[in-house]
Amino acid sequence: MEQLAKMDLTDLKKKIEKGKYILFFSADWCPDCSFIKPAMPEIEAEYKDYNFLAVDRDENIDLAADLGVMGIPSFVAFNNGEEIGRFVNKDRKTKKQVEEFIDSLN
Incomplete structure (x- = not known):
């Protein structure tokens, strides 16, 4: 998964203007992220239509x-470049929940 460099919203919009992207927001100190x-990697392999970016x-x-x-x-x-869905909250997420979120995008 590509690690997104520090950027602002304008730069991000340029980066994702063509194609399908899923941004994965996390932090090193976050136990639910870990x-x-x-x-x-399994989720990425399963959904090859999407470019995954770690933020x-x-x-x-x-x-x-x-x-x-x-x-x-x-x-x-x-x-x-257009937002098509979000799975945004502070709760722990399972592989199945993330897959269900991605499936709901189609």
Whole structure:
């Protein structure tokens, strides 16, 4: 999974303007983020239509705020730059819940 560099909303919109993206917001200190991280390679392999970007919420706090992401781990999906769905809250997420979220996008 590509680690998103520190950027603002304008730069992010340029990066994701073509294609399908899922942004995975997390932080190193977050135990619920550590819970889902081991499942992410499998999820990525299962959903090859999407480009997955890891976003360090603390490093990109302004971007997270602009996107309304405060709780982590969280996921925000885009298609050609337009938001198509979000799974945003502070609760622990299972692999099955993340897969159900992605399935709901189609």
